[in-house]
Amino acid sequence: MKLTVQDLNSHYGPAHILFDIGFEVGEGEVVALLGRNGAGKSTTFRSIVGLVAQRSGRIMFEGKDVSAKPTHEIVREGLGYVPEERRIFTDLTVEENLEVGKQPKRPNAPHWTREKLFALFPNLGEMKNRPGGRMSGGEQQMLTIARTLMGNPSLVLLDEPSEGLSPKIVEQMVDAILTMKKEGVSIVVSEQNLHFARLISDRAYIIERGRICFGGTMAELDARPDIRDAHLSL
Amino acid sequence: MAFYVVQFLTGLASAASLFLVASGLSIIFGVTRIVNFAHGAFYMIGAYIAFTLTERLSGAFGFWGSIVLAALAVALIGVLVEMVLLRRIYHAPELFQLLATFGLTLMVEDLVVLIWGPDDLVGRRAPGFKGAIDFFGQNIPSYDLFLIVLGPVVLGILWLLFQRTRWGVLVRAATQDRDMVAALGVNQKWLFTSVFAVGVFLAALGGALQIPRDAVHHAMDLRIIVEVFVVVVIGGLGSIVGAFVAAVLVSELNAFGILIFPKISIILVFLVMAVVLIVRPWGLFGKPEAAARKTPGLTVNPWRPLTSNERLASLAALLLAATLPLFAGNYALTVGSEIAIFVIFAVSLHFLMSVGGLASFGHAAYFGLGAYGVAFLAKMAGLPMIVCLLLGPLLGCMGAAVFGFFAVQLSGVYFAMLTLAFAQIVWSIAFQWVSVTGGDNGILGVWPEKWAASPSNFYWLALGVAALVTVALRVMVFSPFGYALRATRDSLLRSEAIGINAKRIQWTAFVIAGTTAGIGGALFAYLKGSVFPDNLGISLSVDALVMVLLGGVETVSGAVIGAIVYKALNIWLVSQTDLSKLVLGGFIVLIVVVFPKGIVGMLEMLAQRRRKSSPPGSPLLAKPIESAE
Numbered sequence: 001m002k003l004t005v006q007d008l009n010s011h012y013g014p015a016h017i018l019f020d021i022g023f024e025v026g027e028g029e030v031v032a033l034l035g036r037n038g039a040g041k042s043t044t045f046r047s048i049v050g051l052v053a054q055r056s057g058r059i060m061f062e063g064k065d066v067s068a069k070p071t072h073e074i075v076r077e078g079l080g081y082v083p084e085e086r087r088i089f090t091d092l093t094v095e096e097n098l099e100v101g102k103q104p105k106r107p108n109a110p111h112w113t114r115e116k117l118f119a120l121f122p123n124l125g126e127m128k129n130r131p132g133g134r135m136s137g138g139e140q141q142m143l144t145i146a147r148t149l150m151g152n153p154s155l156v157l158l159d160e161p162s163e164g165l166s167p168k169i170v171e172q173m174v175d176a177i178l179t180m181k182k183e184g185v186s187i188v189v190s191e192q193n194l195h196f197a198r199l200i201s202d203r204a205y206i207i208e209r210g211r212i213c214f215g216g217t218m219a220e221l222d223a224r225p226d227i228r229d230a231h232l233s234l
Numbered sequence: 235m236a237f238y239v240v241q242f243l244t245g246l247a248s249a250a251s252l253f254l255v256a257s258g259l260s261i262i263f264g265v266t267r268i269v270n271f272a273h274g275a276f277y278m279i280g281a282y283i284a285f286t287l288t289e290r291l292s293g294a295f296g297f298w299g300s301i302v303l304a305a306l307a308v309a310l311i312g313v314l315v316e317m318v319l320l321r322r323i324y325h326a327p328e329l330f331q332l333l334a335t336f337g338l339t340l341m342v343e344d345l346v347v348l349i350w351g352p353d354d355l356v357g358r359r360a361p362g363f364k365g366a367i368d369f370f371g372q373n374i375p376s377y378d379l380f381l382i383v384l385g386p387v388v389l390g391i392l393w394l395l396f397q398r399t400r401w402g403v404l405v406r407a408a409t410q411d412r413d414m415v416a417a418l419g420v421n422q423k424w425l426f427t428s429v430f431a432v433g434v435f436l437a438a439l440g441g442a443l444q445i446p447r448d449a450v451h452h453a454m455d456l457r458i459i460v461e462v463f464v465v466v467v468i469g470g471l472g473s474i475v476g477a478f479v480a481a482v483l484v485s486e487l488n489a490f491g492i493l494i495f496p497k498i499s500i501i502l503v504f505l506v507m508a509v510v511l512i513v514r515p516w517g518l519f520g521k522p523e524a525a526a527r528k529t530p531g532l533t534v535n536p537w538r539p540l541t542s543n544e545r546l547a548s549l550a551a552l553l554l555a556a557t558l559p560l561f562a563g564n565y566a567l568t569v570g571s572e573i574a575i576f577v578i579f580a581v582s583l584h585f586l587m588s589v590g591g592l593a594s595f596g597h598a599a600y601f602g603l604g605a606y607g608v609a610f611l612a613k614m615a616g617l618p619m620i621v622c623l624l625l626g627p628l629l630g631c632m633g634a635a636v637f638g639f640f641a642v643q644l645s646g647v648y649f650a651m652l653t654l655a656f657a658q659i660v661w662s663i664a665f666q667w668v669s670v671t672g673g674d675n676g677i678l679g680v681w682p683e684k685w686a687a688s689p690s691n692f693y694w695l696a697l698g699v700a701a702l703v704t705v706a707l708r709v710m711v712f713s714p715f716g717y718a719l720r721a722t723r724d725s726l727l728r729s730e731a732i733g734i735n736a737k738r739i740q741w742t743a744f745v746i747a748g749t750t751a752g753i754g755g756a757l758f759a760y761l762k763g764s765v766f767p768d769n770l771g772i773s774l775s776v777d778a779l780v781m782v783l784l785g786g787v788e789t790v791s792g793a794v795i796g797a798i799v800y801k802a803l804n805i806w807l808v809s810q811t812d813l814s815k816l817v818l819g820g821f822i823v824l825i826v827v828v829f830p831k832g833i834v835g836m837l838e839m840l841a842q843r844r845r846k847s848s849p850p851g852s853p854l855l856a857k858p859i860e861s862a863e
Contacts, residue, residue, distance in 0.1 A: 049417055075419035087414040089407045099400060100407045101418045151419050 001060070002027050002155050002186045003048075003079070008057035010047045017043050018210045021057070025155065025188055030181050032201035033190040034232055040210040041190035042084050045157045049081045050074050062108075062154070078106050080153030084160045084190075086144040090133030094124055097132055097143055101150035109154035110183040117146040120176055138169035145176065155186040162196045174199050194232055206231045236370035245489030246482065247378035247447075250385040251277075253481035254440030255458055256465040257392060257474045258433035264409040264472040265429045268320060269328070269647040271335035273437050274459030275342035280308045280438025281450045282350050285357045288445065294361040305439040312434030316427050322827055324426075328647055329593045330826045333783060336595075336776060337822030339455060344816035346452050357445030377446050384443070388436075389478050396474070405429055409472065456772060460658040463651040464503060468510050470520020471648070479518060500662045507655070508640055515643045537720075537790050539712050552701050559690030567689035568761070569805055574696035575757045577797040578703050580781040582750035584793035585707045587782055589716060590743040591723030592642070595650045596657025597751055597778050599637070602770025603660065604630035604752025605759040609677040612759075619683040623756050630752020631745060633660065638744030642737055645726070657775055664767040676766035680759045696757055703750055704794055710746070711790055719743050777804070780822055786832030795834050 001024050008021035018040050025031045035041050047055045050071040059067040066074045075081065089097050098114055105111050118125030121142040127135065132143060141161060148156060161177070162170050177200045181187060191197040197204060197218075204221050206214040208231045214221065221228060259273045287300030315338065323331050363377040396402035408415045408425055416422050441454075448454075465484050469476030484503055491499030516522045540548065558570050583597045607629030611622040637656040644652055664671045671677065686692050710716050721729035722736040730736050759765050768774065777800070785796025808814050825832070831839060 051413060051417060071413075071416040072419050072421045075417060081417050083414065083417065087411055089410050089414070091410060092403065092407060096403045096406075099403045100415060100420070102400075103419050147418065 001025065002029070002062065003188070004058075004060040005044075005048065006058040006060070008044065008047055008059070009055065010043055010052045011054040012043075012052070013054075016210070018047060018055075021047075021207070021210070021212055023205045023212060023215060025186055028181065028184055028186055029203065030177070030187045030189065030201045032197040032204040033188060033207060034192070034194065034197060034204055035190070035207035036192060036232065039207045041207055042159055043210075044207065045081060045083075045159050045188075045190065048074075048157060049079065075151065075153075076103060078109055078152070078154040080148040080151055080156040082144050082148045082156060082158045082161070084163065086137075086140045088132035088135070088140045088143055088147075091131060093129045093131055094135075094143060095128045097147050098150050101147035103151040106152045106154060109152050110185060111152055112146075112149045114150075117149060120179055121146055121172075138165050138172075141165060141169070141173070142176070149180070149185075153185065155188070156180070158187055158189040160190055160192070162191065162193050170196060192232070194228070236372045240369060240372040240374055241489050241493070242486065243374055243378060243382060245486040246385070247375075247381040248488065249478075249481040249485035250381040250388075251440040251444050252458070252461055252465060252485055253385050253478050254388060254436045254443070256462045256469070256477040256481055257388075258436030258440075259462055260466055260469075260472050260474060260477050261392075261405070261436070262430055262433035263466075263647070265405055265412070266320070266324065266426050267328070268324070268331045268335070269471075269651065270430075270433070271332055271459065272315070272338040272342070273335075273433070273462065274455035274457075275339040276308050276312060276434045276437040277441035277458050278346060278450075278452070278455040279311065279342060280304050280441030281357075281444055281454065282346055282355075282441075283307055283438075284442030284445055285350075285355050285450050288358045297358065297361050301439070301442040304442045305435050308438030308441075309431045309435035312438075313427055313431050316430040319823065319827070320430070321423070321426075326826070326830065328650075329587075329783075329787065330830060332593070332595065332647065332650055333779060334823050334826040336779075337819040337826070339459075340776070340815045340819030340822070342819075343452055343455065344813045344819070348813070348816075350450075350452075352452065354449035354451045356449050360446045363446070375447075381443065381447075385478065385481075389474065392474050401428070456658075460655055463655050464507055466517070467644075467648065467651055467655070468507055468517055470514075470517025472521070473517070473519035476517055476519030500659050500666075504656075504659050511640050511643055511652075515648075537711065539708075552697075555697060556694065559693055564689045567693045569802075571689070571693045571696040571757075571761050572805070573798055573801045574693070574700040575754050575761060576777075576781065576801045577700045577794050578754035578757070579751055579778055580785070580793040580797035581704050581707055581791070582747045582754065583778040584782045584785070584791075585710070585750070586743055586747035587779075588787050588789070588793075589711055589723070590719050590740060590747075592645070592740060592744065593650055593779070594641070594653040594744075594747075594775070595779065596653035596655070596660075596772075596775050597747070598772070598774035599653075599657035599660040599770045600630035600634050600748035600751040601755040601758070601774065601778075602664070602765075602767075603633040603748075604755030605765045605769045606664065606671065606677070606755075607752065608756040608759040609680050609765040612680050613677055619686065619760070623753075623760075626756040626759070627749050627752030630755060631749040634745045634748020634752075635741075638741050638748060642740040642744055654772065654775070657770060658772065661767055661770050661772075664770060671767070674767065676764050678764045680765060681763045682760040686760070692761065696761070699753065699757060703753060704791065707746075707750065708791060715739070715742070776822075780818075780825070783822075783825055783830075784832050786835030786838070788831065789834040789838065792832055792834030796832060799833065 003025040006022050008018055010018040021044055033041050033044065043052060046052045048059055050069065057067060058065060061077055061079050064077065066077055089100065092100070098117070123139055124142055124146060132140065135143065145158070145161065161173050165173065174196070177187060177189070189197065189200065201218060203217050205212050206227065213231060214227050255273060255277050259270060262268060262270050284301050284304035287304055288297050291300050319334060323334055360377050363380050366373040366375045367379065396406060404415065404420055404425055408422065412422060461484060465477060465480040468483065469480030483506065487503045487506060488499060491502035495501055510518060559567055562570070579601050583594060587593045604627040608622045608626030611617045611626055641649055641652050641656065665673055681687070682692060686695050718729070718734050718739050721734055722739050726736050755769065758769065781796040781800045782793045783796070784800050785792030785794065807817060811817060
């Protein structure tokens with residue numbers, strides 16, 4: 001397994017947010033983490049990369065337990081993270097944003113260069129020197145993914161990549177994610193949008209109120225409309 | 235005309251060091267969000283080490299090598315400080331960071347005297363820049379010209395460093411979003427350490443470069459840090475270009491201010507700062523910061539009024555304190571009066587800091603203004619004591635009204651820097667305006683009238699006023715005004731959204747706190763029989779902060795206990811050692827790192843823990859992440 005999460009519990013101060021979250025991602029797989037707003041998708045991702053201070057549980061990445069490591073070491077293992085709020089460095093240009101994400105080559109992961117990323121996201125190539133603060137939401141979403149890919153991750157946590165984007169940009173996003181998959185990057189993508197998830201994912205988990213309540217292939221999910229309707233707003 | 239040109243060039247030369255120090259402070263703040271109070275101390279150590287090295291190493295290379303070596307050595311000290319102290323407090327509220335670095339400053343002040351002695355040291359002239367250049371009959375030291383060139387050169391180098399290197403890009407990214415930088419695999423720990431080292435290097439270089447111009451002495455840290463605070467407030471914290479422009483502006487204002495107001499040249503700088511703050515509160519080149527959620531303390535612990543038992547206990551304690559004259563001698567009574575006065579001072583700051591969330595680093599200004607108010611009224615107008623006591627604090631009130639108006643436009647570290655700068659301005663006026671304030675000699679012979687002259691009567695007076703003030707402020711905490719003030723502390727945006735005029739509430743609180751401090755100062759003038767500029771100096775402001783911190787920032791009346799314990803300890807300590815600043819500084823650092831809740835806060839926590847047999851907290855809790863949020 002590429003990534004195995006077991007018994008993940010997280011707290012924000014006195015509030016218990018995640019309850020015994022567990023899921024698996026296979027090599028080269030695209031797995032969707034589905035759930036409504038506030039279900040715990042973002043917290044799950046933030047907990048995996050160590051951005052939530054109060055967490056417990058086991059996070060095995062490529063056979064190594066990374067749960068006790070600080071954020072930058074987890075990321076350097078090859079576990080990339082693309083935050084939901086994009087968090088572009090608004091004062092930095094596109095090229096500089098990519099520079100921040102740059103990490104050495106990794107033997108077991110595809111190697112990304114600026115040129116390769118500009119081919120994947122042609123819009124970015126046309127605005128190399130534009131500050132991140134003066135880009136549209138869709139361009140920022142591309143930049144945040146490209147920035148994480150500069151770290152040559154073997155697995156990427158993608159937090160709601162389709163949120164707030166126009167249908168045309170969403171199409172580009174689907175293409176980009178499929179290209180990443182083809183290159184050999186494993187992906188966990190959190191989504192509220194089942195339609196979008198279906199276009200890219202091999203399997204799906206559903207999270208509701210901080211608990212995993214379903215796990216299976218997309219076909220298995222389609223066979224259970226009751227679960228789909230109860231936990232996802234369509 | 236030539237004279238003005240020379241004056242202008244002198245201003246530019248002074249700007250060089252100021253810019254180096256200010257840019258270092260800005261860079262460190264940008265990434266770590268810590269306003270490094272100890273920056274002036276690093277500047278000073280840079281000058282001292284450079285002095286020693288230039289004495290030892292000869293020749294041109296020896297001189298310039300010494301300057302660079304000194305700055306590198308201090309940068310290394312900075313790295314140690316960052317790793318040992320700052321890494322522990324990146325998560326702490328900003329007040330604690332300010333205090334810890336201030337404690338460090340105090341320690342350094344005593345240490346340099348211990349190592350280099352108390353006398354001014356006059357350093358070597360720079361080889362190749364010993365002479366002066368004649369400019370239409372006026373002399374310009376050639377070293378000044380060197381400094382004038384150096385300023386823009388350093389600005390250029392810093393620009394290249396930040397724009398053209400990976401390190402610079404990472405630093406700029408971290409300035410905006412530290413967590414995201416960590417989430418991209420960058421080790422923040424070393425990024426922070428390297429940034430701190432660069433900032434300290436700049437400060438030390440600034441100090442080292444001053445030795446051919448000025449004597450090295452052990453008070454140069456406070457002088458520079460106040461100017462640096464003024465520079466970063468005007469230029470905008472975090473902006474290097476802003477630091478440069480403001481350093482030039484402030485230096486020129488100083489250079490020409492002396493011609494316009496020879497005695498109180500600092501007024502001019504103050505006026506410019508006031509204008510900038512009104513037009514652009516975040517400085518000329520700064521960016522408005524998003525209002526962060528402010529937590530004055532460490533935990534959320536709702537306040538409640540005292541229960542009737544606790545009230546009785548407090549009353550009993552007060553009565554017990556009132557019996558002191560029955561068995562204590564005159565010295566003990568004088569100490570008792572002083573402690574009572576400092577209780578007034580501490581609770582006034584506590585009101586501003588803990589209730590209002592506004593940590594003033596210059597609260598002594600209003601204490602001292604109250605004292606000067608009494609001295610003016612008693613000595614010049616010859617008014618009776620009771621009238622002086624009632625009217626004297628009004629000077630503190632007025633000072634607080636003027637400075638408070640500007641100060642509450644800002645918050646957090648800006649507020650702290652600004653209040654410190656204001657206090658230092660008041661101090662300079664008291665120090666320099668000899669014809670009115672007596673300058674360093676102060677105003678003597680402010681003795682109480684017969685009815686209050688005996689130590690026991692004065693003690694009762696001080697104790698009574700202290701009790702009255704404490705109760706009045708406590709009542710205010712639980713009044714509608716107190717609720718509104720606490721609302722502005724907890725969330726400025728939300729309080730304004732429910733119709734509270736936050737700035738006015740904060741300003742009112744500032745004036746109340748300033749007036750109360752003035753009451754303490756008025757009594758203090760009579761206790762000592764004299765008034766000196768020290769009564770509004772920085773060390774007194776820090777005393778007040780430590781008293782509040784020691785008592786517990788999060789408590790309603792911890793300052794009372796903090797003032798009693800601290801003042802008693804302080805009086806004892808000063809009688810025991812010459813290195814009181816070293817001990818005090820170490821003590822402050824210790825409280826911040828190990829004991830941040832203060833005495834009363836600890837007691838409350840213990841009491842709570844006893845109530846709830848099993849404390850909350852999960853044994854499975856993972857180690858907190860190391861990224862600084």
